[in-house]
Amino acid sequence: xxxxxxxxxxxxxxxxxxxxxxxxxxxxxxxxxxxxxxxxxxxxxxxxxxxxxxxxxxxxxxxxxxxxxxxxxxxxxxxxxxxxxxxxxxxxxxxxxxxxxxxxxxxxxxxxxxxxxxxxxxxxxxxxxxxxxxxxxxxxxxxxxxxxxxxxxxxxxxxxxxxxxxxxxxxxxxxxxxxxxxxxxxxxxxxxxxxxxxxxxxxxxxxxxxxxxxxxxxxxxxxxxxxxxxxxxxxxxxxxxxxxxxxxxxxxxxxxxxxxxxxxxxxxxxxxxxxxxxxxxxxxxxxxxxxxxxxxxxxxxxxxxxxxxxxxxxxxxxxxxxxxxxxxxxxxxxxxxxxxxxxxxxxxxxxxxxxxxxxxxxxxxxxxxxxxxxxxxxxxxxxxxxxxxxxxxxxxxxxxxxxxxxxxxxxxxxxxxxxxxxxxxxxxxxxxxxxxxxxxxxxxxxxxxxxxxxxxxxxxxxxxxxxxxxxxxxxxxxxxxxxxxxxxxxxxxxxxxxxxxxxxxxxxxxxxxxxxxxxxxxxxxxxxxxxxxxxxxxxxxxxxxxxxxxxxxxxxxxxxxxxxxxxxxxxxxxxxxxxxxxxxxxxxxxxxxxxxxxxxxxxxxxxxxxxxxxxxxxxxxxxxxxxxxxxxxxxxxxxxxxxxxxxxxxxxxxxxxxxxxxxxxxxxxxxxxxxxxxxxxxxxxxxxxxxxxxxxxxxxxxxxxxxxxxxxxx
Amino acid sequence: xxxxxxxxxxxxxxxxxxxxxxxxxxxxxxxxxxxxxxxxxxxxxxxxxxxxxxxxxxxxxxxxxxxxxxxxxxxxxxxxxxxxxxxxxxxxxxxxxxxxxxxxxxxxxxxxxxxxxxxxxxxxxxxxxxxxxxxxxxxx
Numbered sequence: 001x002x003x004x005x006x007x008x009x010x011x012x013x014x015x016x017x018x019x020x021x022x023x024x025x026x027x028x029x030x031x032x033x034x035x036x037x038x039x040x041x042x043x044x045x046x047x048x049x050x051x052x053x054x055x056x057x058x059x060x061x062x063x064x065x066x067x068x069x070x071x072x073x074x075x076x077x078x079x080x081x082x083x084x085x086x087x088x089x090x091x092x093x094x095x096x097x098x099x100x101x102x103x104x105x106x107x108x109x110x111x112x113x114x115x116x117x118x119x120x121x122x123x124x125x126x127x128x129x130x131x132x133x134x135x136x137x138x139x140x141x142x143x144x145x146x147x148x149x150x151x152x153x154x155x156x157x158x159x160x161x162x163x164x165x166x167x168x169x170x171x172x173x174x175x176x177x178x179x180x181x182x183x184x185x186x187x188x189x190x191x192x193x194x195x196x197x198x199x200x201x202x203x204x205x206x207x208x209x210x211x212x213x214x215x216x217x218x219x220x221x222x223x224x225x226x227x228x229x230x231x232x233x234x235x236x237x238x239x240x241x242x243x244x245x246x247x248x249x250x251x252x253x254x255x256x257x258x259x260x261x262x263x264x265x266x267x268x269x270x271x272x273x274x275x276x277x278x279x280x281x282x283x284x285x286x287x288x289x290x291x292x293x294x295x296x297x298x299x300x301x302x303x304x305x306x307x308x309x310x311x312x313x314x315x316x317x318x319x320x321x322x323x324x325x326x327x328x329x330x331x332x333x334x335x336x337x338x339x340x341x342x343x344x345x346x347x348x349x350x351x352x353x354x355x356x357x358x359x360x361x362x363x364x365x366x367x368x369x370x371x372x373x374x375x376x377x378x379x380x381x382x383x384x385x386x387x388x389x390x391x392x393x394x395x396x397x398x399x400x401x402x403x404x405x406x407x408x409x410x411x412x413x414x415x416x417x418x419x420x421x422x423x424x425x426x427x428x429x430x431x432x433x434x435x436x437x438x439x440x441x442x443x444x445x446x447x448x449x450x451x452x453x454x455x456x457x458x459x460x461x462x463x464x465x466x467x468x469x470x471x472x473x474x475x476x477x478x479x480x481x482x483x484x485x486x487x488x489x490x491x492x493x494x495x496x497x498x499x500x501x502x503x504x505x506x507x508x509x510x511x512x513x514x515x516x517x518x519x520x521x522x523x524x525x526x527x528x529x530x531x532x533x534x535x536x537x538x539x540x541x542x543x544x545x546x547x548x549x550x551x552x553x554x555x556x557x558x559x560x561x562x563x564x565x566x567x568x569x570x571x572x573x574x575x576x577x578x579x580x581x582x583x584x585x586x587x588x589x590x591x592x593x594x595x596x597x598x599x600x601x602x603x604x605x606x607x608x609x610x611x612x613x614x615x616x617x618x619x620x621x622x623x624x625x626x627x628x629x630x631x632x633x634x635x636x637x638x639x640x641x642x643x644x645x646x647x648x649x650x651x652x653x654x655x656x657x658x659x660x661x662x663x664x665x666x667x668x669x670x671x672x673x674x675x676x677x678x679x680x681x682x683x684x685x686x687x688x689x690x691x692x693x694x695x696x697x698x699x700x701x702x703x704x705x706x707x708x709x710x711x712x713x714x
Numbered sequence: 715x716x717x718x719x720x721x722x723x724x725x726x727x728x729x730x731x732x733x734x735x736x737x738x739x740x741x742x743x744x745x746x747x748x749x750x751x752x753x754x755x756x757x758x759x760x761x762x763x764x765x766x767x768x769x770x771x772x773x774x775x776x777x778x779x780x781x782x783x784x785x786x787x788x789x790x791x792x793x794x795x796x797x798x799x800x801x802x803x804x805x806x807x808x809x810x811x812x813x814x815x816x817x818x819x820x821x822x823x824x825x826x827x828x829x830x831x832x833x834x835x836x837x838x839x840x841x842x843x844x845x846x847x848x849x850x851x852x853x854x
Contacts, residue, residue, distance in 0.1 A: 562764040580765070596748060641751035682795045684769045684850045685760065688753050694760060694767045702748040702760045702767055 007105065010049050011098050017042045018098075021091050022470040029084050033073075039087075040069045046094070057107055057115040058097060064122035065090060077129045086121065088476055093118060095473070139173050146170065189245045189260045190294050200242045201296050203264030208239060210289040211271065213261045218282040225252045228259055231278045238274050239265030257282075262289065348441070351402060358391075358398045359586040359678055360603050363692045363707065365391045366680070373687055399582040403438040406484050406491075409448050410435040416452060417480060420459045427466045427477045428459060428497075434484030439491055440582045442675070446559055447493075447579060450552040454495040454575050455480065461545040462499030462573045472570065474498070489581050490561070496574030502546065502567040504530050510541055531565040557700045560677045580677075588676045588695075588705065591654060592669040593638050597703045599676055599695060604708040606655040606662065608670050625664045627655055635713050636666040641690065656708045663713065678705065717812040721830075723837055724801040726773060727782035730837040731801075732808070732830070737842040739789045739796065741804050744770070756849060758800055763789065770798045771849055773840075777823050792846045808832060815839065 021042055027035035047062035065087070071077040093114055100111050107115075146169050149162065189212060192200065200210060213235070217227050228251045232241060243262045246254040265271045268286065275284050291297075365388055372384050410432050421428040439447070463478040470476050475498075484493045504527045511533040512519045522530065533539060540547035552575075556563045561579035566572070588599035589608070609627070616623050616634055623634040634653065638645045653664040676695040685691070692707035720735035747759035747770050758770040768789065774781040784800035791797075808830075815828035818838065825848070827841040 557762070557765065560765045578764070643749075643751055679767045681760070681767060682769065683793065684771075684795070684797060685750065685753070685757070688750060690752055691750060694748075696762050696765065696767075700762050701746055702762050704748060704750065704760075 004105070007053060007101065010053055010055075011102050013049065014046055014094065014098055017046060018091050018095050019471075022088070022473075023467065025084065025087055025091070026467055026470055026476065028079070028087075029081075036069065036073055040066065040073065043069060055101075055107065057112045057119075058094065061090070061094075061115050061119045061122070064119050064126065068122050068125050071126070071129055077125065083125070085477075086118075088470075090118060092473070142169050142173050146173075189243060189262050190289070192243060192262075192294050196243050197295060197300070199240065200262075200264060200291070200294060201300055203240050203242070204291055204296060205301060206264075208264035208266060209268075210242075210262065210264055210291060210294070211268065212287040212289050213263065213271070213275070214285040214287075215259045215261070215275070215278065216282045216284065217257045217259070217280050219257070219280045221255070222252070223280070224254070224257065227278070227280050231259065231281075232261070234274050234277050235261065235263060235271070238270045239263045262294075351398075352442075355398050355402060356587050356675075358395050360601060361391050362395060362678065363586070363601065363705070366686065366692055369686065399440065402441045402582070404441050404444055405435060406437050406439060406444065406493075407435040409444055409451065410482070412448070413451075413455070413482065417455060417459070420456050421463075424460050425465055426459055426463045428463060429477050429479050431479055431481045431483075433482070437484045437486055437491055438581070439579065443559055443579060443582070446555060447577075450555045450577070451482075451493070451495060453548055453552050455482075457546060457548060458495065458497040458499065458573060458575075461541075462497050462501070464500055486581070487578075490578050491581055493577045493579065494574055495577070496566075496572055498572050501569040501571060501573050502531065502534065502565070503569060504567075506541060507531060507533050511536070511539065514538060528564075531567065532563075534565065535563060554699065557696055558677075560679065560696055586676055586678050586695075586705070587673065589654065589673055590671040590676075590703070591637075591652075591667040592671055593641070593643060593667060596643075597671065597697060597701075598637075599674075599703055599705045600654060600656065600708065601705065602673065604656045604658070606657055609653045609655065609664070611651060611653045611664075611666065625653065627662065627664065630662065632662045632664050633713075634664040634666060638666075638668075640665070640711060640713050658708050658711070658713075663708075676703070676705070718809055719812060721808050721810060721837070721839060722788060723805040723808050723832075724786075724788060725803050725805060726777075726801050727780055728802075729779060730805065730832075730835055731773075731777075732837050732839045733788060733790065733799075733842055734839070735807060737790050737792075739791050742787050742789060742798070744784055744787050744798075744800065758784070761787075761798065763796065763798070766796060768796045768798045770800055772800045773825075773845070776825060776845065776848060777840075790842060790846070792842075792850070797846065797849070808837075 021039060024035045024039045024042075028039060043062050043066050047059050047066055050056075050059035050062060068077065068083075072079050072083075077083075093111075097107060097111050097115065100106075100108050146166065149166055149169075153162075204210065215231055217224060219227055229248070232244065232248070235241060241261060241263045245260045246256070251259075263271075271286065275281070275286075291301075368384055368387070372380050413432060414430055417428055417430045458480060463480075464472070464474075466476045469478065478498055480495075480497045482493070482495050484491055486492075508522050508525070508530050511517060511522055511530075516522075516533060516536050516539060522533070525533075534541075534546050535549045535553040537550040539550065553563050556577055556579065559579055561577060564576040564578070566574040566576065586599075587602040589602055589605050590597055590599055592598075609625075611625065611634075615625055617625070617631075619631065624631045625634040626632075632655070636645065637654075652667050652670050654667055654670070656663050656665060678693045679695060681688075681691065681694055690707055690711040691704050692710070693705040695703050695705060697703045721732035722735050722738050722741075723730055723732045725731075742763065744761070747761040749759045750757055753759075755775050756771055756773070758772050760767050760769050762768075770787060772781065772784065773779075782802055784802060786801050786804050787798035788801055788804065789796055789798050810830050810832075815830050818826045818829050822838075825841050825845050826838045827844075828839040830837050830839060
C-alpha cells in the first residue's frame, strides 16, 4: 500500500470511529461505564494510527484525551457537562480534520491550530487534576499515618511528643481539605477587574495582606441579603473589601448561602474577631492570597499610583471625584425619594377602566371629525384640532402607563422549557433576548399562551432527540432562541429552534390529504404561503406534529398582530410574531346580523332581551316594545343598516341609549362581551354614518364597531 | 432617450387595465372581507391585511364597466394609507416606453390617462391619483 492508500484507510476507519464515538458519548453522559471504556479504546486506536502516519497534531490530542479519560475512569476527575461537551467538540474537530486530510492530503494550519488549542485545554484539565491528586495523596498518606499511630498507640506511649505530632497531623489534613474546597470555589473571586486590581495593589503597597474569606450562613433569602450587608460592613471596619462573590447587586438573587470575599487586612486575628460578630454564621474559612495569583506582580506594584510625590495631585483629584460622585448619588437619592412620593399605587381595574374610557373618547373624536367634515364651521374645526391633539396625548399617556417589560413573561420561560423538554425527552438550551422591551399589560397577558404553545410545538416536533442530533452531526443540546425587538409601534418576537425544520412539500401534501383547500390552489402556493397552512384549524403532519398552531394564529391576530413562519430543513424553524405595542381597547357587545358580526360599545348598551314576535306592538305605524314599564321604539338593526333581512330571525333586542332616549335594536344573536382592539378605518371610510371603527376578530375577519349615536333610525 | 416605466397589468371582467407600478405596494388574494353598511357603492368592504384594516374598492361604477367576481386585490399606497383595488386577476408587470403610450379616445373615462398596445390587446393605464381622490372625496 502507498502512503496515500494508508492515509485513506486511516480516514475511513477514523470516520467510522467518530460515528460510534458520538453514540457512545451520549451513553457516557448517562453514566454508562462500559461505553466510557469503549470510548477510551477508540481514542487509543486513533492515537496509534495517527502516530503511525505522523499526524502529530491528532495523535497528541488523542493522547491527552486518553489521559483525561483514564482519570475519569479511575474516578479522579468528575465527569461534568462541560467536559462532555468538550469531548463532543473533539469529535467534531476530528471530523473537520479528516475532511481537510481527504481534500488536501494533509492538515492545514487552521486545523492544526484548532487541534493545538483543544489539546492545551485538555492539558489544563490534567494539570489541575494532577495538583489535586497530589494534595489528595498527601492528605491520604497523612490519614494513614494517623491511623497507624492510633493502632500502635500502646506501644509508642513512651515516645515523647507523640500527641503533639498527632494533633498537628490532624490539623494539617483539615487544612488541606479546606484549602482545596476554598480553591475550587474561589476562582471567580480572584478574577479581578482593573479597578479592583488597582485597589488591591494600593492596599499591598500600604502593607496590608490579601485574604480570601468564605462565609457560610444558616439563613435563607431574604434574610441572607441582610446578613450579607452586615458582614460586609463589619469586615469593612478592619480592612479594604476588594471584591465579593456574589456582588452587592447579585446577592438578592443568589440562592447560595455562601459568600466569598477578597479583602486586604492588617492582621488575621483582627479579622477573625470581627467575623465572630457576624450573626447567623454557620462556619467561615480564611485563606491567604498570593498577590501574583491575582495578577499583581512587582511591576504592577511599581506602576500603581499611590501616595507618591506627584501622586498627591492624583489623590486630590480622586477625593474631588469621590465628593462629586457622592453628591451625584445623594442628588439622585433625593430625587428618587421625592419621585417615590409622587408615585401612587393604582388598582389594575381602575387603570383598565381609564383605558376603556379613553378608547371611547377616541371614538367620539372620530365621530366629531366626521361631523366637522360635513359642515364647514371654522370654529368647530379649530376646537376639534386642539381636542384631537389632547385626546391623542391622553391616549399615549394612558398607554404608556400600561406598559410592562417582557421580563414578566420571559422569567417563566426557562422552567417551562426544561419541564417540556424532559417531558418529550429532549435536551434544550434556552437563549432569551430583549426582556427589557415593553408591551401593553393586556397584550403581554394574552401573548403568554401562544408563546408557550410555540415553545411546546418546537420542543415536541422540531427539536430532535439527542441521539438523532448527534447522528446528524448537530450539537447534542438543541437551542431554543426567543428574541424580542422593537420595530416602530410593533414588537417582533421570534421563537425558533435549530431542529429538523418543516418540509414545505410535506405540508402541501398533507393539507391536500386533509382537504383543507383544493389541491389546485395549494399546488400554486409559494413556499411562504404554503407554510402558513400549518396554522389552519385541523392541520397536523403525521402523528399530530405541528398541530395546535391555529390557536396561536387566532390569538396573535386578535391582538392585531401577525404570524410568519421561516424554516430551513434540518437547520431551523422560526415563528415571527408581530404584535402592536399598545392597543386602544373598548368593552363591546358582539352581535350577529345575518353572517356578519358587529360590535356595539358597552357604553351605549343598557341591556339585552330575548324578543318574541308577540312582544312587539304597533303604535302609530311604528313598532314598539315594552321595557320596564316604558314603551320604547323597536328597530330591526338589519333594516337600519340597509342590510338584506335574509332570515328575519330577530330573536334578541339590544336596548341602547341614544341621545338620552332608549331604543331597542333587533339582532339575530347576542354573541359575547369582549375587550376589543379599536382600529382606525382610515380616510376613505371615515364619515360613514353609524360606523366608528373596526376590530379584527379571532379568525382574522374584520368586525365593524357601530356608533349608536350617529346611527340614523326612522 | 427612451423613458421607460413599469406598469402592473390586470384584468377586470375581461378588460385590461394597468397602474403605474410606483403606486403599487403588493398584490394579495381576496379571501374574505366585511361589507360596510351605508357605504358608497364603490366600497366593496374592508379586509384585514396583517392586522391593518384596508378598504376594498371596486372600480366598476367609476369606470362604467359591468360588475364581476373579484379574486385579487392590488394594494396601493395613498397618503400613507393602504387601499385595495379589487380585480379579476393580475396579469403581471410590463416594461413600456413612455413614447408608446397613446392618448385615450376623448369619449373614454376621465380616469384613464393613456392607452398602450400589447400583444394585439389594448391596456388602459389608470390615473391612480384621480381615482383615489374620487374614492376618498365621496361622502354620503
